[in-house]
Amino acid sequence: MCPRQHPPRGPGACRRGSGLAYRSLRPRPLVRDPDGGGPGRLRGLPGRRGDRHGRRRTRRVVRHRGTPAAGECRVVIRVFARTCGPGPCELSPEESHYLVRVRRARTGAAVEVLDGRGAIFSARVVAARPDRAILEIEGPIDRPAPPWDLDLLVAIPEVAATVEVVQHATALGVRTLRFVETARSHARLPSPARLERVVRSCLRQCGRPTMPTIESVSSLDEAVSRSPLPGFVGVPGARPASPWSGEAATLAVGPEGGWTDEEVARLCAAGFVPVGLGPWILRTPLAVAAGAAAVAAVRGAGPAA
Amino acid sequence: MCPRQHPPRGPGACRRGSGLAYRSLRPRPLVRDPDGGGPGRLRGLPGRRGDRHGRRRTRRVVRHRGTPAAGECRVVIRVFARTCGPGPCELSPEESHYLVRVRRARTGAAVEVLDGRGAIFSARVVAARPDRAILEIEGPIDRPAPPWDLDLLVAIPEVAATVEVVQHATALGVRTLRFVETARSHARLPSPARLERVVRSCLRQCGRPTMPTIESVSSLDEAVSRSPLPGFVGVPGARPASPWSGEAATLAVGPEGGWTDEEVARLCAAGFVPVGLGPWILRTPLAVAAGAAAVAAVRGAGPAA
CATH class of the missing domain: 3.40.1280.10 (SPOUT methyltransferase, trefoil knot domain)
Structure with a gap:
């Protein structure tokens, strides 16, 4: 039943078959302070958030023991776009960031586009720029709401x-x-x-x-x-x-x-x-x-x- | 419908009427390091968890603006006890800690006791010691489970x-x-x-x-x-x-x-x-x-x- 969209794994395909998934525990990049503090103390890069609390960024390897390859996985990436019709569609900077940085979509990835007014479209990523992604709208998706x-x-x-x-x-x-x-x-x-x-x-x-x-x-x-x-x-x-x-x-x-x-x-x-x-x-x-x-x-x- | 048991507010009564509730944002006590680090850097007490990340403990005052006094509130404190019958009942150290430190129950507070085997009892706190609380069991509560x-x-x-x-x-x-x-x-x-x-x-x-x-x-x-x-x-x-x-x-x-x-x-x-x-x-x-x-x-x- 209930596919969660996280964590994202590249353009359309699901990497569960490899048995490995990486999860970033902390969203902010931090570095070890080369000349400060005692052993093992950590400090953020100057000017970035996370400085004050000295949070450490780690990547944990989650191994899916014994999980067989699943083939095509139904985890779908969805973005918002104001004006949707057939043809190319440019995403806002926020949505572009979400698509390319957060969901790590690459050129050619299949996505769904919500226009915020009740329509859903299938689309494909044409240009995966983190500030200005462009999609090619393929057509509307019919997913009717409940009749009540x-x-x-x-x-x-x-x-x-x-x-x-x-x-x-x-x-x-x-x-x-x-x-x-x-x-x-x-x-x-x-x-x-x-x-x-x-x-x-x-x-x-x-x-x-x-x-x-x-x-x-x-x-x-x-x-x-x-x-x-x-x-x-x-x-x-x-x-x-x-x-x-x-x-x-x-x-x-x-x-x-x-x-x-x-x-x-x-x-x-x-x-x-x-x-x-x-x-x-x-x-x-x-x-x-x-x-x-x-x-x-x-x-x-x-x-x- | 759905009373949450948090935050606890003393023996049986609900303090919403006072318009103030305190919420502890971090569960670990931390102190400012008197002789270490730059200005505003925080470090945990030696030997306690939270040391490494230097988390700060704060207490935030949540003011319930415009909320009228509610009179008797149905937030119930429940504890587990292995052996339950009429008469006094001594709680385990963990349950005593939960009752006295976490839920801040005082002598005389009304609580419910779960025996883990399907029975619920009403009880009153007789001795509110954080390591060895004692309850006086008053009687069973009839709350039948669904028939399926x-x-x-x-x-x-x-x-x-x-x-x-x-x-x-x-x-x-x-x-x-x-x-x-x-x-x-x-x-x-x-x-x-x-x-x-x-x-x-x-x-x-x-x-x-x-x-x-x-x-x-x-x-x-x-x-x-x-x-x-x-x-x-x-x-x-x-x-x-x-x-x-x-x-x-x-x-x-x-x-x-x-x-x-x-x-x-x-x-x-x-x-x-x-x-x-x-x-x-x-x-x-x-x-x-x-x-x-x-x-x-x-x-x-x-x-x-």
């Missing part, structure tokens, strides 16, 4: 969990992600720029061509009023999701510490149905992933379809 | 993803987790001791009282022969999971790069049904979380029930 929409209503978790929530929601096809302040939520979201970087990286990994909408809402009532029904609110120990039909649904996931009883009552009064994901307490990102998958799985199932 | 079992068959992912897979599978109630070598899988699992630490930490977080079984299997055929049917194999773009009934099911999740066609054919020949989780490519841990939740959600739904 899922909105998420999430009480703001801590920043690291927020990033995970955005990653999971993006890969699972959530249309709109509403972060809401509740009695037990955090109040600080990562910056929009950071969230956009997270989403773009996730779109590259999962191949979804459209960005989800991310909103920050200060009141639960307002968030509920913007969310389509049927709605499901995650409550530990509640019954599993019941089948639903229609074009769109909403899943509400509570904060660390859970919803207050009053919040659950307000959500239920607005038409939300409590739904459980087993008897155990899930972290917010896992509850988002499991809840979104469960709600999607029961669409059209059973007597309510 | 889910087995997972996962092609070995990279180590970090393996840890995530184990976390997700544990919290979602997976009974047996079989890691199998496939054409595109990695071949190295984390050590059993590390996986056990991951599972124990996850059980403390989610409140599940039983450990899942984790197996490493070298051949797909052997793994399949040990797995109960109905079986579902994750294939991007396949149809959603169909309803099933019975006592147990298996979900098979492929490696980075996906199953080979031959592996999917072997799984299908053994009775597995392809199941999709939307058109996008999911990372292995997310596929495990979403797949397990989807398979659980459709049990008993629809005409097959």
